[in-house]
Amino acid sequence: MLIALNKPFNVLCQFTREGDKRTLAEFVQQKNVYPAGRLDYDSEGLLLLTDDGGLAHRLTDPRHKQPKTYLVQVDGAATDEAVQALRRGVVLNDGPTQPAGAEHAVEPDWLWPRDPPVRFRKAIPTSWLSITLREGRNRQVRRMTAAVGFPTLRLIRVSVGGYALDGLPPGETRVLAP
Missing domain, CATH: 3.30.70.1560 (Alpha-L RNA-binding motif)
Incomplete structure (x- = not known):
């Protein structure tokens, strides 16, 4: 499975809560998917999430130069x-x-x-x-x-x-x- 999320500003790129900061859990309902890469807390836009480790590797490993x-x-x-x-x-x-x-x-x-x-x-x-x-x-x-x-x-x-x-x-x- 591959999911695109338009990550809002000031959202942590993780599912686990950290203090009062918003996380991906607020926006992604699908289970067992994880971010393929990161997007800073204060950045916005496209974040890809997947349950496929090989796909995550191809999307994020610098050798693939995506x-x-x-x-x-x-x-x-x-x-x-x-x-x-x-x-x-x-x-x-x-x-x-x-x-x-x-x-x-x-x-x-x-x-x-x-x-x-x-x-x-x-x-x-x-x-x-x-x-x-x-x-x-x-x-x-x-x-x-x-x-x-x-x-x-x-x-x-x-x-x-x-x-x-x-x-x-x-x-x-x-x-x-x-």
């Missing part, structure tokens, strides 16, 4: 130079990243409001990027955008490999064909 695409709202008007740096790969404290697919994007018209909303500062604009990775380090997109001078404000994973959100509302699930 592309993961994110829409990223950053603080400031992202420059062409910053996008080029992301494309080349940037040096983080744990070493250089692989080159990323990166391009300027526009805020999509299908985007849901975030609760709580991203902070608004009248004097500082925000902009959107589309970033595709084939590796998956801890908080990698956030660290990469910060390294090029544009900290992440909102991070939404829109696809993993051949699977995409495709209009799935936040907190909802859809059974997929593996």
Whole structure:
């Protein structure tokens, strides 16, 4: 079984409760499925869950290089130079990243409001990027955008490999064909 979840903001990527934080148990009714990969507590978007260990391995093991695409709202008007740096790969404290697919994007018209909303500062604009990775380090997109001078404000994973959100509302699930 393979399930797509549009993970809401501020939800732990686990089923076991930890304090008063929301978990996947609130949204996923199917039993014996587990996340194929992770999505940070403060990130949103596509999370795949499965009961098939082999499939989970193919989706998450870096050797299979499944592309993961994110829409990223950053603080400031992202420059062409910053996008080029992301494309080349940037040096983080744990070493250089692989080159990323990166391009300027526009805020999509299908985007849901975030609760709580991203902070608004009248004097500082925000902009959107589309970033595709084939590796998956801890908080990698956030660290990469910060390294090029544009900290992440909102991070939404829109696809993993051949699977995409495709209009799935936040907190909802859809059974997929593996």
